[in-house]
Amino acid sequence: MKKTICLLPGDFCGPEIMEQGVAVLKAVAAKFNHEFVFETALIGGAAIDATGGPLPEATIEACRKADAVFLAAVGGPKWDNLDPSIRPEKGLLGIRKALGLFANLRPAMLLPELAGACLLRPDVAARGLDLIVVRELTGDIYFGEPRGIETRDGQRVGFNTMIYSEEEVRRIAKVAFEAARLRRKKVCSVEKSNVLETSRLWKSVVEETHKDYPDIELSHMYVDNAAMQLVRDPSQFDVIVTGNIFGDILSDEASVITGSLGMLPSASLGASGPGLFEPIHGSAPDIAGQDKVNPLATILSAAMLLRMAFGLETEAAAVEKAVRAVLADGYRTGDIMEDGKTLVGCKEMGRLVIERL
Numbered sequence: 001m002k003k004t005i006c007l008l009p010g011d012f013c014g015p016e017i018m019e020q021g022v023a024v025l026k027a028v029a030a031k032f033n034h035e036f037v038f039e040t041a042l043i044g045g046a047a048i049d050a051t052g053g054p055l056p057e058a059t060i061e062a063c064r065k066a067d068a069v070f071l072a073a074v075g076g077p078k079w080d081n082l083d084p085s086i087r088p089e090k091g092l093l094g095i096r097k098a099l100g101l102f103a104n105l106r107p108a109m110l111l112p113e114l115a116g117a118c119l120l121r122p123d124v125a126a127r128g129l130d131l132i133v134v135r136e137l138t139g140d141i142y143f144g145e146p147r148g149i150e151t152r153d154g155q156r157v158g159f160n161t162m163i164y165s166e167e168e169v170r171r172i173a174k175v176a177f178e179a180a181r182l183r184r185k186k187v188c189s190v191e192k193s194n195v196l197e198t199s200r201l202w203k204s205v206v207e208e209t210h211k212d213y214p215d216i217e218l219s220h221m222y223v224d225n226a227a228m229q230l231v232r233d234p235s236q237f238d239v240i241v242t243g244n245i246f247g248d249i250l251s252d253e254a255s256v257i258t259g260s261l262g263m264l265p266s267a268s269l270g271a272s273g274p275g276l277f278e279p280i281h282g283s284a285p286d287i288a289g290q291d292k293v294n295p296l297a298t299i300l301s302a303a304m305l306l307r308m309a310f311g312l313e314t315e316a317a318a319v320e321k322a323v324r325a326v327l328a329d330g331y332r333t334g335d336i337m338e339d340g341k342t343l344v345g346c347k348e349m350g351r352l353v354i355e356r357l
């Protein structure tokens with residue numbers, strides 16, 4: 001199979017983890033006889049430094065032409081004091097919007113090999129944690145208009161608009177129901193319909209859409225309760241479907257309680273065109289450039305890319321198996337280090353995975 005992959009290394013630790021992700025993809029290509037053509041483009045702070053803006057038109061073009069987009073991480077303190085319209089994060093929001101990537105899939109799971117890193121009480125962790133947050137990614141308060149800061153009655157006010165159309169809700173609900181079909185067949189829709197009109201519409205459209213998925217069990221939960229239930233008993237969740245802002249918050253919570261933020265991949269998909277695959281963690285400015293960062297979330301994002309963008313299930317499973325073998329053999333980067341394990345750097349971690357492929 002011949003495919004083009006557009007690489008967006010981004011900032012700080014981005015290029016380091018990208019190097020390991022690409023090395024794994026090259027090893028997969030060699031082993032399974034595929035041809036992956038890589039093209040690299042600028043995004044985030046790197047793009048600001050080179051071109052003055054976080055998302056050059058050439059980057060959007062390169063992404064559109066590719067079969068998949070592989071992103072590492074953007075942002076960092078270096079660009080914190082810029083005008084908000086050219087912050088590195090704008091590059092990320094911009095590419096999501098430009099490629100129409102409305103569905104963000106963020107799995108959170110507790111690998112048995114890393115059970116000791118879990119932040120929950122052992123009896124809670126023992127019940128297991130294997131869920132996926134399906135987050136709507138191109139609507140909601142992130143993009144709603146009007147927005148702004150202005151002076152009213154002599155004082156400044158800030159405002160944003162939380163807004164969803166029924167079509168936006170329907171398409172993300174479908175993604176969630178389809179995802180549940182491949183898992184434990186449970187969807188929990190998270191909103192705040194006791195207070196917000198947007199959420200009342202959300203809930204009723206999810207219920208309508210559910211009529212086409214009678215095999216899936218649907219439940220509803222207010223977002224405050226969901227935040228609490230994730231800590232109290234995450235084993236109750238299979239697929240969580242929610243809007244952009246609630247999903248931003250809950251996906252960080254779901255992933256950090258596993259104790260291994262540096263392990264979790266994500267996929268962002270649209271109705272057509274290339275998907276974007278990236279680790280859920282940020283650019284780790286504090287340890288960037290020291291060969292310390294954990295490349296496994298990026299490597300696991302490469303596995304998601306192989307599976308979801310190219311339909312290469314065997315290859316994806318091989319990468320995931322190699323990652324678990326490295327962990328089972330006791331190798332750890334600093335973020336997941338425990339007593340009695342072997343501390344390795346970013347490059348060595350990548351090499352160990354490839355060795356086991």
Ligand code: IPM
Pocket residue numbers: 089092093248
């Ligand atoms: C994420 C991040 C982004 C978001 C930021 C960097 C704009 O937090 O991918 O979850 O809020 O979507």
Ligand code: MG
Pocket residue numbers: 248249252
């Ligand atoms: Mg976030």
